[in-house]
Amino acid sequence: MATTAASTGPSRWQYLDKIRRNPGPFNQDSDVGDEALAAQDKAKILVIGAGGLGCEILKDLALSRFKDIHVIDMDTIDISNLNRQFLFRQDDVGKFKAEVAAAFVEKRVKGTKITAHNGRIQDFNEDFYMQFQIVVCGLDSIEARRWINAMLVNMVDMEDQDSLKPLIDGGTEGFKGQTRVIFPTLTPCIECQLDLYTPRAAVPLCTLATIPRQPEHCIEWAHIIAWEEQKPFPNLDKDDPEHITWLYQKASARAQEFGISGVTYSLTQGVVKNIIPAIASTNAIIAASCCNEALKIATTAAPALGFEESYMMYSGDDSIYTSTFKYDKKPDCTVCGEVAKPLQVDPKMTLKELLDSFALKADLQLKKPSIRAEGKTLYMQFPPSIEEQTRPNLEKTLQQDLGLDVGHEVVVTDPAFPTLTFRFILSFV
Amino acid sequence: MTEIVVSQTPPMLHGPTEKEKKYDRQLRLWAASGQAALESANILLVNSGAGTVGVETLKNLVLPGIGKFTIADDALVNEADLGVNFFLDESSLGRLRSECCTKLLQELNPEVQGDWFPKEKGPLDLANVLETSPIFTLIIYTNPIRKEDLATIEAYSSQHRTPVISIHSAGFYSYFRIALPGTFPIVDTHPEVEKTADLRLLNPWPELVEFAKEMTRNIDALDDHEHGHVPYVVILLHYLEQWRQSHSGENPNGFKDKTEFGKLVTRGARTNNPEGGEENFQEAVAAINKNIKAPELEAGVEEVFNHQVSDEAELESMFWVIARAIKQFYHKHGCLPLPGALPDMKAQSSVYVKLQSIYKAKARKDAQEVLETVRASPGGKDVDPTEVDLFCKNARFVKLINAKPRQLNLSQVFDTEKASDEEAEAMKVATCGAFSLPASNFFIYLALTATAHNPAATAEEIVSTITNAVPEAAGHERLWQVAQEVARAGGGELHNISAITGGMVAQEMIKIITKQYIPIDDTCIFDGISSRCQVLRL
Numbered sequence: 001m002a003t004t005a006a007s008t009g010p011s012r013w014q015y016l017d018k019i020r021r022n023p024g025p026f027n028q029d030s031d032v033g034d035e036a037l038a039a040q041d042k043a044k045i046l047v048i049g050a051g052g053l054g055c056e057i058l059k060d061l062a063l064s065r066f067k068d069i070h071v072i073d074m075d076t077i078d079i080s081n082l083n084r085q086f087l088f089r090q091d092d093v094g095k096f097k098a099e100v101a102a103a104f105v106e107k108r109v110k111g112t113k114i115t116a117h118n119g120r121i122q123d124f125n126e127d128f129y130m131q132f133q134i135v136v137c138g139l140d141s142i143e144a145r146r147w148i149n150a151m152l153v154n155m156v157d158m159e160d161q162d163s164l165k166p167l168i169d170g171g172t173e174g175f176k177g178q179t180r181v182i183f184p185t186l187t188p189c190i191e192c193q194l195d196l197y198t199p200r201a202a203v204p205l206c207t208l209a210t211i212p213r214q215p216e217h218c219i220e221w222a223h224i225i226a227w228e229e230q231k232p233f234p235n236l237d238k239d240d241p242e243h244i245t246w247l248y249q250k251a252s253a254r255a256q257e258f259g260i261s262g263v264t265y266s267l268t269q270g271v272v273k274n275i276i277p278a279i280a281s282t283n284a285i286i287a288a289s290c291c292n293e294a295l296k297i298a299t300t301a302a303p304a305l306g307f308e309e310s311y312m313m314y315s316g317d318d319s320i321y322t323s324t325f326k327y328d329k330k331p332d333c334t335v336c337g338e339v340a341k342p343l344q345v346d347p348k349m350t351l352k353e354l355l356d357s358f359a360l361k362a363d364l365q366l367k368k369p370s371i372r373a374e375g376k377t378l379y380m381q382f383p384p385s386i387e388e389q390t391r392p393n394l395e396k397t398l399q400q401d402l403g404l405d406v407g408h409e410v411v412v413t414d415p416a417f418p419t420l421t422f423r424f425i426l427s428f429v
Numbered sequence: 430m431t432e433i434v435v436s437q438t439p440p441m442l443h444g445p446t447e448k449e450k451k452y453d454r455q456l457r458l459w460a461a462s463g464q465a466a467l468e469s470a471n472i473l474l475v476n477s478g479a480g481t482v483g484v485e486t487l488k489n490l491v492l493p494g495i496g497k498f499t500i501a502d503d504a505l506v507n508e509a510d511l512g513v514n515f516f517l518d519e520s521s522l523g524r525l526r527s528e529c530c531t532k533l534l535q536e537l538n539p540e541v542q543g544d545w546f547p548k549e550k551g552p553l554d555l556a557n558v559l560e561t562s563p564i565f566t567l568i569i570y571t572n573p574i575r576k577e578d579l580a581t582i583e584a585y586s587s588q589h590r591t592p593v594i595s596i597h598s599a600g601f602y603s604y605f606r607i608a609l610p611g612t613f614p615i616v617d618t619h620p621e622v623e624k625t626a627d628l629r630l631l632n633p634w635p636e637l638v639e640f641a642k643e644m645t646r647n648i649d650a651l652d653d654h655e656h657g658h659v660p661y662v663v664i665l666l667h668y669l670e671q672w673r674q675s676h677s678g679e680n681p682n683g684f685k686d687k688t689e690f691g692k693l694v695t696r697g698a699r700t701n702n703p704e705g706g707e708e709n710f711q712e713a714v715a716a717i718n719k720n721i722k723a724p725e726l727e728a729g730v731e732e733v734f735n736h737q738v739s740d741e742a743e744l745e746s747m748f749w750v751i752a753r754a755i756k757q758f759y760h761k762h763g764c765l766p767l768p769g770a771l772p773d774m775k776a777q778s779s780v781y782v783k784l785q786s787i788y789k790a791k792a793r794k795d796a797q798e799v800l801e802t803v804r805a806s807p808g809g810k811d812v813d814p815t816e817v818d819l820f821c822k823n824a825r826f827v828k829l830i831n832a833k834p835r836q837l838n839l840s841q842v843f844d845t846e847k848a849s850d851e852e853a854e855a856m857k858v859a860t861c862g863a864f865s866l867p868a869s870n871f872f873i874y875l876a877l878t879a880t881a882h883n884p885a886a887t888a889e890e891i892v893s894t895i896t897n898a899v900p901e902a903a904g905h906e907r908l909w910q911v912a913q914e915v916a917r918a919g920g921g922e923l924h925n926i927s928a929i930t931g932g933m934v935a936q937e938m939i940k941i942i943t944k945q946y947i948p949i950d951d952t953c954i955f956d957g958i959s960s961r962c963q964v965l966r967l
Contacts, residue, residue, distance in 0.1 A: 010509035015479055015921030019600055024917045025910040026958055056928070059515050063924035080453045084492055086537050108518055110511075174458050175936060175946065179960070211658070213781040214773050241444050259782040265444055270457065277457040280492040281939065284485065284932030292601075292925040292957050302601055302958045312960040316936045317619060318947045322962040324867070 016065055019301050030300040040065060040298045046132040047071040048121060048148060050097040052278050053138025053170050055087045056287030058101055061136070062109040064295045070132070072117040072124070073098040078239065084280040121148055126155055130163065134297060136290050137169045138283075140276065142197055142365065143416050145169060146335075149182070149190035150419050153336045156185045166306070168293050170286040174277045175316035177286035181293050181306040184336070188310065188327040191335035195362035215255055215262035219271045222250035238273045247272060285314060334422045343410060343424035347399035351378060354398065358412065364422065366414040373410045373426075378402060381415065399428070455493050463943035468496045468540075470942045471563060475555065475570035475578060476502035476527065478884060479922035481514045482598040483571045484530050485931025488516070490938060491534050497542040498534070499562065502527040503553040513924050525550060555581045565591055567938060572597035572881045573920065586610065590742065592941055596934055597877045599884070600918025601957035602911075603930040604874050606967065607937060607949060611740045613830040614733065614748045616819055617945045620826040626772045627825065628720045630665050631680055632764060636787050641666035644780075648697075656699055660776035660784055661713035665720070668694050668713075681721060691717055709775040724764045729828040734759070736832055750809045751820045752827070754802035758795070766795035766821035796821040830950045836967055839875070839899050846871040847905065870954035870963035872908045875899065876915040884920025888912040914958075926957045933962075 011017070020037055023030045030036075045066050047057050050073035061069055075097050077088045087104040088097070102116035117124070121144055129135070129151055139145055149167065157163040167182040169190065182189050207213075208221040227236060232246050248268040255263040269275065289312060296304035305312060309324035332341040341363075345354060351371070358366040370380045378393050380386045398404045404426060412422040449456065456464060472495060474483045480502065487498050504510075506521040506529055514530070521529035527545035535543040546558045555578050559565075568582055568591055586593045590610035597604055629637070644659060645667040651659070672681055672690055681690040691714045698710035726734070734756045738749050759765055769792025771785045800817045803809035820827070836842050846869035853866035879894040880886045886894070891912040896903045933953060940948040952967045 010507050012508045012512040014509045015513050015918075016923065018917060018919050018921050019923060022917050024600075025913045060925050060928055063513060063515060065512075079447070079450045082451050082492075082538075083453075083455055083494075086488060086492055089536070090539075108515060110519060207775075211776070211778045211781075213776060213778055245444055258778045260778070266449070266453070266456070269453075275454070275457065278454040279458065279489075279936075279939075281489040281932040281935035284489050284935070285929050288925040288928035288932065289960060292923075292929065292960070295923075295925060305960055309960075314962075316933070316946075319949045319964055320933060320937075320953050320962050321964075322960070324960055 013065055020299050024302065027300055027302050037299070041067055043133045043298055044068045044070065044131055045294065045298075046129070046135045047138070048135065048144070049073055049138040049140075050085075050101040050116075051075065051081065051138065051140065052084045052280075052283040053172065053287045053290075054097070055085045055101055056283050057136055057138050057170075057291055058087070058105045058114065059109075060288050060291035061294065062105050062112040062114075064291055066294075066298070067111060068113050069102075070115045070117065071098045071102055072119065072121055073101075074118065074120045084278055084283055086280065121151075126151070129155060129165070132165060133162075134294050135165050135167050136294055137167065138287060138290070139169075139171070142194075145190050146194070146417060149184075150335050150417060152182075153184040153189055154419055158185075166294075166297050168290045168297075170290040172278060172282045172286050174279070175282055176314060177282050178311065178313045179286055179289040179293065179305070180311040181297075181304060182310065183306055187306055188329045189333065189336045192330040192333045192337075193311070193327055194365065197365070198362055199360050199365050201360060212254065212258055212260060215251070215260055215264075215267055216271050218251040218255040218258070218260060218263055219247065219268050221254055222247045222268075223272050226250045226254075244269050244272065282314075282316065285316075289314070334420055340409065340423035340425045342427060344427045344429055345398060347404075347428045348397050350395055350397055351402060352394040355379065355394070364412075366412065366416070366422075368416065369412050369414050371410065371412050373402070373404055374408050452494060459939070459943045459945050463939075463945050464494065466943045467939065468494055470496050470566040472498045472938070473558075473562070473565045473568045474498065474500045474502075475568065475574065475582060476500055476530075477504070477571055477575070477578075478573050478920060479513055479598075479927075480504060480510065480526060480530075480571070481922045481924060482596050482603065482927035482930050482934075483569060484514060484516050484534070485928050486569060486596070486934045486938070487530075487534055487931075488537065489932055489935030491537045491541045491543075493939070494538060494540055495942075497544070498531075499544040499546065499558075499565075500527040500531050501546045501553055501555055501558050502530075503547055503551065505550065509921075513922055513927070515924075553578075559585045564589060566942065567592045567594070569594045569596060569934065569938075571595075572877070573884045574881070576882060594934060594938070596930060597881065598922045598927045598930050599877060599880065599915055599920060600923060601926055602873045602877060602915060602918075602955065603926055603957070604870075604877055604952060604954040605930065605934050605937075606952040607941070608951070609831045609941070611743055612736065612832045613941070613948070614746075614752070615828045615830065615940075615944055615947060616748070616823050617943075618729075618823060618826045618828050619946050620823075625768065625770065625826075626720070627768050628662055628716075628771075629724075629764070629767065630662070630669060630720050631723060633666060634791055636791065638666070640784065640787055653699060653702065657702075657707045657709060658775060658777050658780070659709055660774045660780060661709055661716055662771075662774065662784060664694065664697070664710060664713040665716065668697060669721070681717075687717055687721065690721070712774055726759075726765075727825055730765070730825060732829050732832060733827055736829060745808060747809070747812060747816060748820075750806055750812065751799070751803055751817055754799045754806060754809070754817075755820065755824055757802055758799055765824040766799055767792045768822045768825070769793070770822075792821065828947050830948055833950075833966060835951075836965075839967075840901050842871060842965070842967065843875075843899050843901050847901075850907070867959065867961050867963070868907065870956050870961065871965060872905070872911045873915075873956055874952065874954045874965070874967070875902065875908065876911045879912075880915060880920065886916065888916040891915055923957070926955070929957070930955060 021032050023032055047054055050071050076094055077092045077097055079093055081088055087101045092100050096118040098116040098118050102114035106112055106114045152165050152167050155163055169180050171178050203220055208217055212218050233243055237243050248265050251263045251268055293304050296302050309326050311325040313323050315321045331337045332339045355369050358364045358369045368381050371378045379390045396402050406427050408426045410424040410426055474487055476483045504526045506517055506524055506526050510517050516530045516533040531543040531545040547553050570582055593608045595606050641663045644663050681687050694713050698707040700706055733752050738744055769789045771788045796818050799821055800814055803812045850869050857865040875895045876891050879891045902908050937948050940946045949964045950966055953962055953964050955962050
C-alpha cells in the first residue's frame, strides 16, 4: 500500500495517481493493482469531432493519461471557430481540424499518441470501430450521432465482451449542454432518447411567399424561393460571404417592401446556416464532464453515469442548474429494441403527407424516407427509375387507394441511416 | 427618440468585420454591448497549489476576448504540473509558472493582454502587485491560499468594491464562491423567449381596442381569406368583449371559465373549408391560458420593488433611480411598462406590421413616461434613455443578486441540508427507488473548506476541523465519506474536474462582467462522482 516513489520528487501523474491508486469510499472494491491500472495505458479511445467539444476532449483525455487516442473530423478550420476551438490559430484557417488538433495536443502533452482521420464517420467500417475501448462524441449533428449509435449497437456480440464500446456523448448550445453515457444494448441508446430533440417546424411556404411578418420569413424567402428562381451562383455555398450577402440583400429588400424590420447580415447567416451559439466555457464544462466519465469507466476510480442515471443536463443562463436523469430503454426502439413501433395514422391521409410527417415526428426525424408495406414497395427515393415508378403513389390515400389496413406491417428506411430499418404496426385514428 | 428613427432606416448592406466573424458564435449570446464590457475587463488570478483550475478559467476568458489578465503565482513548474496543466510544456520545467502559463494562454488570442507576477523567481509580494497595477475588475483566487494573501485580497476588494471569486478543486470535488460588493441588479437577464410575450388582453389601451374593434366590426361579413387571417390577438379581444357582455362585465376567470371561453372562440372559426377549421382561431385558443390572466409581478421584480437601498454606492446607481421610477409607474397604472414585442401569429403582413407598431408605440409611450420620472428625480437628470428603454423592455424579468443576508451560521445550514437528505432517503424508500432526490453537496463544501490552508489533511483532521465549527456534524456518515474522498486527493487536482469548474467560473464571470444572464447566488458546489452541482447562499 505505501508508496516509495515519494523520495524521487513529484512525478508527472502524481495527482491522478492519488485517485487511481487509492480507492475511495465510493469505489472501495476497485482493483488498483498495477495490472488493472496498466489496462488504461493500453486503452485505445476514439474521439468523434475535433470542433468546440473535440478540442477540449483531446486536451482532457491527454491529461487523463489516455495514451492512444484517435480523432475523426471531416471539417476544415473557419475563422468563426477561433473563439473557442483553442487548438487552432489564425494561420490554421483552411486546414483539417483533426490533423491540426491532433498535432497540437501530441506536441503539448508528451507521451500521448494521437492519430487524426480527416474524413466522415461513415467512411469507416465495423473493423475500424472495433479497435477502440471507448468512444467519445463531440458532435453538432443529430444525424451523425444516430449513425454512430446504430453502428455501436449493431457491433455488440453477446458472446464477446470486448465488442461492447461505451459511448459518451456531449452537446452544447449557448450556456447549456448535456453529457450522456451509453452502454450499447444494455442501457438506453441515442435512438431511444431521440425525442429529446424537438425537430424545428418549418415556416409554411405560403407564409414565405405571400404574407411574411418576421425578418426570418424574408430570409427564408430569399433562401428558398428567390435563390431557386434567380440562381445567382450555380450552387449555394452557405460559407461563401458573397452568397450570404446576396441572400441578405434580397431579404432586406423584401423586408422593406413589407415594412418589416430586423433583417441583418448576422441574422441572415444564422437562419440560413441554422447557427447555434457556442462559447468556450460551455464546451469546457461538457467536454470535461464527458472525459470525467471516460476516466471513471476506464479506471473504476469512481462510479460512472450509465446504468442508473445516464444523462446529465447543465444549464447556466439562470444561475447554475444540473439534473441527472435515468431513462428507460424503449422496447420498440428501432436501433436497440426488439418490437415494432405502433404507427397511428389518418386513413384518408396521402402517402406523401405520411412521409412528410416523418420529418417532424420527434422519435423519427427522417428527411428522405422510403416505404414498404406488407412486402410491397410503396415509394422509394432511389434509384431514379424506381422513384419514378413509385412516385404516383405519393398522391394516393393510405386506406382507399393503397389498401393499407390496421395491423399491417410498414417498413421505412432512409439513406442517412443505411443500417436501420424502422418497423411499424399500423393503426387508424 | 433618435435611436428609433435610426432602426427604421434600412440597414447598411455590409458584411461582418473580421472581428465580428471571429466572435460570431458568442455575439449571438451577449451582443456587442457584452463584448465591449468583456474587452474592457481587467482580471487578476492569484494562483497556488496544483494551479490548474484558475488557468482553465482564464482560458475560457481569453478565447472570447477579455481585455487583460494577470497571473500572480510564485510557484516554479515541476513534473506534477505537466500532468494536470495544459498551458505548460517540457520547456517550462523549473521556470515561473505564472510566466509560462501567461505566455501560452496569450497564444490563444492576440487581442488579449497578459501579465504575470513575480517577474523574477522568488516570493510573490501580492500587496505590491495590487498597489502598482491598474484597478482590477474582478479577482479570482484558488485554494489552498496563504492566509496573508487572502487578507490582502479582502482588503483590496473592500476598498475598491471588487468582486472576488474563490475556487477550490480537489480530486472529484470542487466549489467556488462569488463575493460581490453589495447587491447586484441585472436588467438584461435573457429570459426564455416563450415567457416574454405580454399582450395585455385584459387591460388593453384605447389604440389597441380601437384597432381590434375596427377589424371585427363585421367579422361575419369578412370573406374567408380575411377571416382566416385575423390575428389571434384581435380574435381574443373580440371574444373577450362578447364574453363580458354575457357575464356581467367579468373576464373569464379560472379553469372552467377559460375552457368555456375556448369553446366560444372555437365556435367562431369557419369550418366550411378542406382543413375543417382555421389556423388563426387555433392559435387564439392555444394562447388563452398564457395570456388571459391578471398581471402579476414576478418574484424578482417584487424583490427589486421591496428592496431597501442602504448602501451609499447603491443610492447613486442609475439602476435604482430607474427602478424607483418603474415602481411609481406600476403603482399609478397597475402594470409594468409594456415591453412592446409581439410574437409571430398568422396574419396578413400589413395587418401584423400595423399591430406590431401599436404595441411598439405604447411601449415607447410607457418608456417616455418612465424617462420623465427618472429625469425629474434626484440623480436622474443625465440618464441615458437607452438604459431606460432596456429596463422597461425587461422590467418583468429584472433580478437582484446578493440581496439576501448570508447564512453565516453553518450549523443551521448543516441541519437544513441533513434534514433534506433524510427526507430524500425516506422518499426513495417509500417509492421503492422510483423517485429519488439528489443528495446535498453541502458536506463537500465543508470538507473542502477544511483544507483551504492545509491540503494534505487526513480524513480525521478534516472531520475534526469541521466539528470544531459545526458540532452537529460529529458522526454524520456522508460527511465522513466525503472527508475521506477529499483526503484521497491530497490536495491534487484532476484535470477534468478543474476544466469543468474553470468552465463554470468563466460563465459566471462573463455574466458578472457583461451584466447579462443571471449569476449564481453565491456558492456552487460540484460533485464529479454523481455529476451534480448545487448552488447555496453561504
